[in-house]
Amino acid sequence: xxxxxxxxxxxxxxxxxxxxxxxxxxxxxxxxxxxxxxxxxxxxxxxxxxxxxxxxxxxxxxxxxxxxxxxxxxxxxxxxxxxxxxxxxxxxxxxxxxxxxxxxxxxxxxxx
Numbered sequence: 001x002x003x004x005x006x007x008x009x010x011x012x013x014x015x016x017x018x019x020x021x022x023x024x025x026x027x028x029x030x031x032x033x034x035x036x037x038x039x040x041x042x043x044x045x046x047x048x049x050x051x052x053x054x055x056x057x058x059x060x061x062x063x064x065x066x067x068x069x070x071x072x073x074x075x076x077x078x079x080x081x082x083x084x085x086x087x088x089x090x091x092x093x094x095x096x097x098x099x100x101x102x103x104x105x106x107x108x109x110x111x112x
Contacts, residue, residue: 017054034053
């Protein structure tokens with residue numbers, strides 16, 4: 001086991017967890033912040049951009065995975081995935097202003 005393999009496993013977990021919100025938003029046809037927006041990571045990106053970003057994260061995560069991982073590498077993978085999940089929850093879970101929140105909920109309003 002080398003440090004590079006442990007770091008690679010950790011990064012795979014980060015990439016694979018980051019692919020989830022982008023892929024889900026893209027498949028649902030919803031805008032979601034991505035690195036392609038202006039400012040990056042803050043403004044919404046198109047669903048297509050999010051599908052591309054999800055695919056890139058998935059490809060990177062899969063490329064970093066190894067078929068046989070040691071216990072330490074599996075722990076690093078899980079730790080990276082868990083850490084990224086908390087980072088994303090904190091980043092995207094910030095309160096939204098009342099006006100912006102009402103606008104983001106417009107799609108849930110019944111059609112007259």
